[in-house]
Amino acid sequence: MPEVKPLYLPLPAKIEDIIIENSQVKTFVLSFTDREYGRLFTFEPGQFMMLSVLHHGEAPISIASSPAQSGTLRLSVRRAGKLTTALLELEKGAVVGLRGPYGKAFAMREFAHKDLLFVAGGIGLAPLRSVIESCLTERERYGEITILFGSRTPSDLAFRQDIDNWRRQPGVRCMLTVDQGEPGWQENIGLVTTLFDEARISPAHTALVCGPPLMIRAVLAELSRRGLRDENIITTMERHMKCGVGVCRHCHLDDKLVCVDGPVFNLAQLRDMEVMELS
Amino acid sequence: MNDDKLLLKKDYLTAFLRQLNKDYRLIVPQKNRHGDTLFSPAVDIDSLRLDLANQPQNSIKQFMLPQREVLFTYESGSGGDYRFHAAGSPDEPTIYFGVRPCDLSALLYMDVIFLHDAADPHYLQKREHSVIIGLNCKQPFEKCFCNATGNGPFLEFGADLQFTDLGDCFLVEPGRAKGEEIIRKWPQFFSPAADEDINRQYQSFLEAKDGFSRLVHVDQAVKRLRDGEVAEAVWQDLSLRCQDCGGCAYVCPTCTCFTISDYPLNDSEGERVRTWDACTFAGFTALAGGHNPVNHKQAAIRQRFMHKLKFDVEKHGRPSCVGCGRCVDICFGGTDIVRFINKACEGI
Ligand SMILES: Cc1cc2nc3c(=O)[nH]c(=O)nc-3n(C[C@H](O)[C@H](O)[C@H](O)COP(=O)(O)OP(=O)(O)OC[C@H]3O[C@@H](n4cnc5c(N)ncnc54)[C@H](O)[C@@H]3O)c2cc1C
Ligand code: SF4
Ligand code: FES
Numbered sequence: 022m023p024e025v026k027p028l029y030l031p032l033p034a035k036i037e038d039i040i041i042e043n044s045q046v047k048t049f050v051l052s053f054t055d056r057e058y059g060r061l062f063t064f065e066p067g068q069f070m071m072l073s074v075l076h077h078g079e080a081p082i083s084i085a086s087s088p089a090q091s092g093t094l095r096l097s098v099r100r101a102g103k104l105t106t107a108l109l110e111l112e113k114g115a116v117v118g119l120r121g122p123y124g125k126a127f128a129m130r131e132f133a134h135k136d137l138l139f140v141a142g143g144i145g146l147a148p149l150r151s152v153i154e155s156c157l158t159e160r161e162r163y164g165e166i167t168i169l170f171g172s173r174t175p176s177d178l179a180f181r182q183d184i185d186n187w188r189r190q191p192g193v194r195c196m197l198t199v200d201q202g203e204p205g206w207q208e209n210i211g212l213v214t215t216l217f218d219e220a221r222i223s224p225a226h227t228a229l230v231c232g233p234p235l236m237i238r239a240v241l242a243e244l245s246r247r248g249l250r251d252e253n254i255i256t257t258m259e260r261h262m263k264c265g266v267g268v269c270r271h272c273h274l275d276d277k278l279v280c281v282d283g284p285v286f287n288l289a290q291l292r293d294m295e296v297m298e299l300s
Numbered sequence: 301m302n303d304d305k306l307l308l309k310k311d312y313l314t315a316f317l318r319q320l321n322k323d324y325r326l327i328v329p330q331k332n333r334h335g336d337t338l339f340s341p342a343v344d345i346d347s348l349r350l351d352l353a354n355q356p357q358n359s360i361k362q363f364m365l366p367q368r369e370v371l372f373t374y375e376s377g378s379g380g381d382y383r384f385h386a387a388g389s390p391d392e393p394t395i396y397f398g399v400r401p402c403d404l405s406a407l408l409y410m411d412v413i414f415l416h417d418a419a420d421p422h423y424l425q426k427r428e429h430s431v432i433i434g435l436n437c438k439q440p441f442e443k444c445f446c447n448a449t450g451n452g453p454f455l456e457f458g459a460d461l462q463f464t465d466l467g468d469c470f471l472v473e474p475g476r477a478k479g480e481e482i483i484r485k486w487p488q489f490f491s492p493a494a495d496e497d498i499n500r501q502y503q504s505f506l507e508a509k510d511g512f513s514r515l516v517h518v519d520q521a522v523k524r525l526r527d528g529e530v531a532e533a534v535w536q537d538l539s540l541r542c543q544d545c546g547g548c549a550y551v552c553p554t555c556t557c558f559t560i561s562d563y564p565l566n567d568s569e570g571e572r573v574r575t576w577d578a579c580t581f582a583g584f585t586a587l588a589g590g591h592n593p594v595n596h597k598q599a600a601i602r603q604r605f606m607h608k609l610k611f612d613v614e615k616h617g618r619p620s621c622v623g624c625g626r627c628v629d630i631c632f633g634g635t636d637i638v639r640f641i642n643k644a645c646e647g648i
Pocket of ligand 2: 552554637
């Protein structure tokens with residue numbers, strides 16, 4: 022019989038800090054109350070945690086920090102329903118439950134020496150932030166980094182601190198766009214794909230895409246059209262999740278289970294399946 | 301000589317069960333006062349209403365993966381603390397008696413899902429404490445098609461002890477160590493089987509094999525699904541007829557989808573509970589904000605049959621329908637697996 026791990030057991034983690042990203046999104050800096058566990062805890066960019074909030078069950082949330090940032094874990098959460106609303110009301114010092122990490126990560130090794138293109142919409146930047154921050158800790162391993170980030174409106178723009186920081190890094194370009202402008206907005210207005218020309222996207226790029234389904238569909242199609250190979254167009258799939266470990270089957274995607282076979286998939290894999298986001 | 305094969309006289313069965321019940325919790329098919337046959341715990345052997353003549357309406361899934369199971373209790377202390385405590389089930393050795401080949405195969409399938417694909421401690425705890433006494437089917441029931449799913453009507457592996465009804469006695473074949481232990485513990489009930497008894501078992505198998513009243517083309521459906529030859533209209537028709545009741549998933553011995561939810565007991569304490577779920581429910585895949593990646597009207601039943609007849613064939617080498625026929629009885633929308641298979645095979 023296989024070794025038994027406490028499969029569904031959440032461990033307490035304390036909210037060390039909260040960054041208010043916009044009216045709907047907060048970033049929580051968390052540390053396991055069991056320091057020793059926290060010190061040994063490892064994950065890879067693209068993986069997610071199952072987050073428990075008192076009386077509200079669990080929700081899958083991507084890890085937004087880099088594994089190099091040991092001791093703490095960042096989760097950026099958008100108000101979507103019951104659990105996320107309750108979470109957004111918690112204050113510094115409050116305790117949540119965490120179990121994980123789960124899911125297939127981005128294949129960081131394959132990104133070495135490649136020019137990387139990150140395309141994100143809204144909260145979709147969270148999992149990509151983990152990759153970007155990892156790349157920045159070993160900057161010389163990677164080629165040019167281009168970040169295209171779309172929001173609904175300028176006031177919805179989350180991750181401002183990060184964007185400011187990234188814009189100061191050598192070899193990093195970060196371009197912003199919004200669906201609807203507001204007075205004083207100096208940057209692009211339009212779908213994130215309207216940034217593609219200026220971003221000088223080439224078939225040599227490896228693209229990491231994360232955002233709402235409609236955005237994903239448009240971006241994947243446009244990247245394909247611009248000659249990127251399907252294997253080099255990588256995205257994450259969102260599905261309802263309950264167990265996170267490949268048993269409850271809530272996250273089914275054709276013959277795959279997103280929690281264990283994903284959430285990271287490349288376009289070649291997605292084309293082999295029946296995927297709502299592509300049809 | 302057949303060293304390891306034994307006979308148990310039917311006259312001894314009650315005494316045998318009484319012995320078992322002393323050392324184990326005993327789950328057997330019993331007729332309840334409504335006349336339904338259900339796997340249920342034997343309380344007192346003398347008032348036992350053992351029913352080996354009918355198919356139990358439930359399967360032993362109900363005990364391995366209970367319909368409602370508390371996984372944890374949780375509490376939040378005054379210091380903002382928030383902790384979970386595992387709520388294990390009692391470690392009570394349990395014998396499941398009269399488990400037919402379909403339900404036995406389903407159990408082996410659950411082992412793969414809960415022990416191999418993931419190491420589920422809640423399942424493992426119950427499974428480790430289980431002893432399975434199987435019963436081959438000498439007369440298939442009207443809705444059965446385990447011959448077509450390839451796991452019946454007789455099964456030669458998987459049980460701790462396997463029983464075959466030979467009329468006045470049972471042929472008893474030890475399968476696993478836990479079964480041998482029972483024989484060692486209570487040898488007085490058993491006598492060695494003769495070659496003639498093995499012949500009788502074989503005769504019984506041949507009769508059972510020919511006793512199926514329906515022909516279900518499982519292989520054909522598997523092949524058509526593999527080759528992408530099942531028309532979109534088949535999925536849509538059946539999905540529209542599905543009444544979203546989840547009955548098929550609940551009675552199915554291999555449907556193991558579940559959900560996990562919190563049930564507060566008071567402001568600071570509660571239970572985290574696992575309950576049965578069904579992929580045919582509209583809410584099964586719904587995301588926050590109402591978005592649903594599955595178009596329920598067109599594909600409510602798609603995952604259920606694709607999973608059983610295509611994905612599991614690819615992954616585990618055989619379909620995960622074990623042909624027990626229970627969903628055929630329960631489905632009033634007419635979207636059970638046999639109807640799906642028939643529709644998928646139309647025009648062949
Ligand atoms: C791999 C993955 C990573 C994610 N990463 C993030 C992230 O970094 N930040 C973020 O804000 N959101 C993320 N999400 C989405 C987040 O999980 C949902 O917004 C959240 O579960 C909504 O829960 P709720 O109780 O607030 O919503 P409600 O609408 O009240 O409840 C939704 C119900 O569906 C269940 N559910 C399970 N999985 C999901 C799901 N994926 N989406 C919606 N409901 C779900 C909930 O447990 C609950 O029972 C991610 C989702 C996945 C699958
Ligand atoms: S799908 Fe129907 S016939 Fe097949 S195992 Fe499940 S309940 Fe039995
Ligand atoms: S979340 Fe349970 S199988 Fe993926």
